Amino acid sequence: MEQIFYWTDLAGVAVFAISGTLLAFRKHMDGFGVIVLASVTAIGGGTLRDLILGLPVFWTTDPTYLYCILAVAVLTIIWLRFKAYIPITTLLVADAVGVAFFATMGAQKTLMAGFSPFIAVVMGTISACFGGMIRDVLARDIPMVLKGELYATTCVVGASAYVIVMQWNAVAALSVGMLATLLLRLTAIRYRWSLPVFQEHQDGSL
Amino acid sequence: MEQIFYWTDLAGVAVFAISGTLLAFRKHMDGFGVIVLASVTAIGGGTLRDLILGLPVFWTTDPTYLYCILAVAVLTIIWLRFKAYIPITTLLVADAVGVAFFATMGAQKTLMAGFSPFIAVVMGTISACFGGMIRDVLARDIPMVLKGELYATTCVVGASAYVIVMQWNAVAALSVGMLATLLLRLTAIRYRWSLPVFQEHQDGSL
Amino acid sequence: MEQIFYWTDLAGVAVFAISGTLLAFRKHMDGFGVIVLASVTAIGGGTLRDLILGLPVFWTTDPTYLYCILAVAVLTIIWLRFKAYIPITTLLVADAVGVAFFATMGAQKTLMAGFSPFIAVVMGTISACFGGMIRDVLARDIPMVLKGELYATTCVVGASAYVIVMQWNAVAALSVGMLATLLLRLTAIRYRWSLPVFQEHQDGSL
Numbered sequence: 171m172e173q174i175f176y177w178t179d180l181a182g183v184a185v186f187a188i189s190g191t192l193l194a195f196r197k198h199m200d201g202f203g204v205i206v207l208a209s210v211t212a213i214g215g216g217t218l219r220d221l222i223l224g225l226p227v228f229w230t231t232d233p234t235y236l237y238c239i240l241a242v243a244v245l246t247i248i249w250l251r252f253k254a255y256i257p258i259t260t261l262l263v264a265d266a267v268g269v270a271f272f273a274t275m276g277a278q279k280t281l282m283a284g285f286s287p288f289i290a291v292v293m294g295t296i297s298a299c300f301g302g303m304i305r306d307v308l309a310r311d312i313p314m315v316l317k318g319e320l321y322a323t324t325c326v327v328g329a330s331a332y333v334i335v336m337q338w339n340a341v342a343a344l345s346v347g348m349l350a351t352l353l354l355r356l357t358a359i360r361y362r363w364s365l366p367v368f369q370e371h372q373d374g375s376l
Numbered sequence: 377m378e379q380i381f382y383w384t385d386l387a388g389v390a391v392f393a394i395s396g397t398l399l400a401f402r403k404h405m406d407g408f409g410v411i412v413l414a415s416v417t418a419i420g421g422g423t424l425r426d427l428i429l430g431l432p433v434f435w436t437t438d439p440t441y442l443y444c445i446l447a448v449a450v451l452t453i454i455w456l457r458f459k460a461y462i463p464i465t466t467l468l469v470a471d472a473v474g475v476a477f478f479a480t481m482g483a484q485k486t487l488m489a490g491f492s493p494f495i496a497v498v499m500g501t502i503s504a505c506f507g508g509m510i511r512d513v514l515a516r517d518i519p520m521v522l523k524g525e526l527y528a529t530t531c532v533v534g535a536s537a538y539v540i541v542m543q544w545n546a547v548a549a550l551s552v553g554m555l556a557t558l559l560l561r562l563t564a565i566r567y568r569w570s571l572p573v574f575q576e577h578q579d580g581s582l
Numbered sequence: 583m584e585q586i587f588y589w590t591d592l593a594g595v596a597v598f599a600i601s602g603t604l605l606a607f608r609k610h611m612d613g614f615g616v617i618v619l620a621s622v623t624a625i626g627g628g629t630l631r632d633l634i635l636g637l638p639v640f641w642t643t644d645p646t647y648l649y650c651i652l653a654v655a656v657l658t659i660i661w662l663r664f665k666a667y668i669p670i671t672t673l674l675v676a677d678a679v680g681v682a683f684f685a686t687m688g689a690q691k692t693l694m695a696g697f698s699p700f701i702a703v704v705m706g707t708i709s710a711c712f713g714g715m716i717r718d719v720l721a722r723d724i725p726m727v728l729k730g731e732l733y734a735t736t737c738v739v740g741a742s743a744y745v746i747v748m749q750w751n752a753v754a755a756l757s758v759g760m761l762a763t764l765l766l767r768l769t770a771i772r773y774r775w776s777l778p779v780f781q782e783h784q785d786g787s788l
Contacts, residue, residue: 202734206711217634222423222433227634233700288439299412303514308715308725313514322408428629428639494645505618509720519720528614 175278178344179216179228180238182271187212187239189264190305191246196261197309201247207305208243209236211268214301219276219293223283259359265302265314266355269325273298274347277329278336287333294329295322298351320358324351380547381484384554385422385434386444388477392418393445395470396511397452402467403515407453413511414449415442417474420507425482425499429489465565471508471520472561475531479504480553483535484542493539500535501528504557526564530557586753587690590760591628591640592650594683598624599651601676602717603658608673609721613659619717620655621648623680626713631688631705635695671771677714677726678767681737685710686759689741690748699745706741707734710763732770736763 190211194204213229213236220227229235276297280290299322306313314321328351335343396417400410419435419442426433435441482503486496505528512519520527534557541549602623606616625641625648632639641647688709692702711734718725726733740763747755 202732206734221427221633222436224432226636230634230697230701233698236700236704285436286439288442289436292442307513307719320408322412427633428642430638491642492645494648495642498648513719526614528618 174341174344175275178271178348179275180235182268182275183212183216183235184238184242185264185271186215186268186301187242188246189261189268189302191243192250192261192264193305193309193311195247195250204247205240205243207308208246209239210308211301211305212239214304215272215276215297215299216301218300219279219297222296223280223285223293225279225283262359263356266352266359269298269302269321269355270328270348270352272301273325273328273351274332274344277332277347278344281333281336290333291326291329294332295325298325298329320354324355324358327351327354380550381481384477384550385481386441388474388481389418389422389441390444390448391470391477392421392474392507393448394452395467395474395508397449398456398467398470399511399515399517401453401456410453411446411449413514414452415445416514417507417511418445420510421478421482421503421505422507424506425485425503428502429486429491429499431485431489468565469562472558472565475504475508475527475561476534476554476558478507479531479534479557480538480550483538483553484550487539487542496539497532497535500538501531504531504535526560530561530564533557533560586756587687590683590756591687592647594680594687595624595628595647596650596654597676597683598627598680598713599654600658601673601680601714603655604662604673604676605717605721605723607659607662616659617652617655619720620658621651622720623713623717624651626716627684627688627709627711628713630712631691631709634708635692635697635705637691637695674771675768678764678771681710681714681733681767682740682760682764684713685737685740685763686744686756689744689759690756693745693748702745703738703741706744707737710737710741732766736767736770739763739766 187208190208191204193211194207199207217227217229273294275294277290277294279297280293281287285293303313328347331350332343332347335346393414396414397410399417400413405413423433423435479500481500483496483500485503486499487493491499509519534553537556538549538553541552599620602620603616605623606619611619629639629641685706687706689702689706691709692705693699697705715725740759743762744755744759747758
């Protein structure tokens with residue numbers, strides 16, 4: 171059981187590292203900028219989650235996560251060298267998979283630490299959204315999470331699904347949470363679903 | 377006494393949530409972007425304060441804060457739907473009230489945790505300024521706190537007033553701290569008071 | 583020994599405060615904006631390091647750091663008033679010295695707290711890069727650490743040098759770590775050394 175959680179967590183870190191690398195690449199950053207952006211995306215959300223919950227930050231005691239990010243960033247760069255065209259969807263899909271892993275694992279870790287299901291859903295959402303948010307701020311994009319296409323909403327749905335199914339079966343909950351997040355996010359990207367955008371009635375500038 | 381602190385804290389969270397919602401609205405964000413920005417503004421400063429002081433993060437043990445943010449964001453959105461014109465001052469005033477609450481409550485919580493009055497003033501300022509700073513960074517505005525009009529200065533004055541009066545009376549200190557911050561900030565906005573802006577003598581770009 | 587560490591740490595805070603003040607000055611911020619930016623640059627990296635390692639945040643128990651930042655910011659402002667021309671290199675050099683101090687001291691503090699040498703190198707890099715990264719985000723520049731010229735690389739080299747020499751001699755390790763970081767960073771700035779920048783093959787916008 172512990173093993174499943176561990177590998178799932180590592181897989182989430184890996185896909186987020188890919189998404190960070192892809193954005194750094196698009197922004198013409200150098201080799202180390204790539205690794206910085208990959209790391210921030212991959213461990214940013216989990217670090218904030220552990221800090222807020224008062225747990226030891228997950229990657230300080232197990233360097234595997236950092237080795238994983240390094241390896242993934244290097245492999246992604248090599249892959250990008252040999253690929254002539256990278257559709258923008260690749261970045262969105264990598265990000266969606268990362269979000270699916272982290273929303274569920276964030277909720278799981280919060281529940282294990284003895285917090286309430288409501289806080290678990292909130293922390294799942296924070297784990298999943300925060301890394302990508304810093305990634306976008308550093309690369310000077312408007313954070314995806316604020317741009318819509320049901321970004322944070324999918325995390326809330328996924329983490330809630332996990333928390334609910336968790337009352338019966340831990341492994342099923344993990345799968346349901348991840349699949350729910352991933353499918354909802356991919357569908358939202360595919361069909362450009364989004365919540366209504368609010369428009370102001372005035373034309374003053376802030 | 378505890379009750380007064382609790383309600384004051386909750387009121388601070390509520391007005392900051394309003395200011396986050398207003399900015400998200402002006403930036404044409406979708407429904408969840410609005411809630412993310414409202415939450416970050418409302419709990420960002422207090423979260424950083426609790427992390428730095430090594431206290432349990434206030435909203436993880438009491439979900440009332442999060443319910444309050446949700447309710448406030450939804451009510452603000454509904455209100456905005458029915459209002460044809462939102463003057464920019466509304467945002468500034470909501471922000472000023474939030475700053476007044478947080479500068480004082482941040483100093484109060486730090487003193488209670490056994491830190492020195494000087495650190496209490498610093499943490500009051502951080503609590504009050506940090507949430508709004510992230511709000512502005514995420515919405516890609518230049519943070520208000522850096523743009524002047526005595527922003528951080530008012531927090532320092534208010535938190536200092538609280539810490540000084542605190543030696544005689546806790547409730548009086550609370551009122552004095554908040555009123556000092558609020559009045560100074562509103563006056564600064566009204567009369568466009570600001571500290572001298574430093575200008576460089578050269579015309580090189582960074 | 584403790585004394586040496588303390589003064590070195592304080593010196594790092596001071597030069598980073600200078601670099602924050604210089605950038606705030608270039609961005610035409612007011613007096614308090616200057617102090618905010620100076621503080622964020624000077625204590626941002628160390629604060630994140632202490633939070634992640636679960637140590638008490640260094641400046642909450644010893645206000646000397648904050649007094650030092652205030653004094654340095656005021657002195658820098660006075661100095662700037664009397665100086666007609668500030669070459670951009672001044673900012674880069676102040677930043678380089680700060681990076682040299684923090685990469686080494688961050689690694690040192692992490693080793694002392696009982697973490698592995700690998701984590702010490704990572705935390706040295708975070709301590710050194712994070713303050714400047716927030717400084718640049720707040721001032722709406724692209725973070726230096728992502729722009730290249732071997733920024734993060736120098737921190738990794740310096741922190742690694744410290745961790746290696748540390749096995750024989752603590753004071754020598756301190757000097758070697760700092761000199762390695764400083765010289766490498768200055769040379770990189772001087773000769774515009776940088777890692778290869780990755781370019782995308784497509785012309786799509788994100």
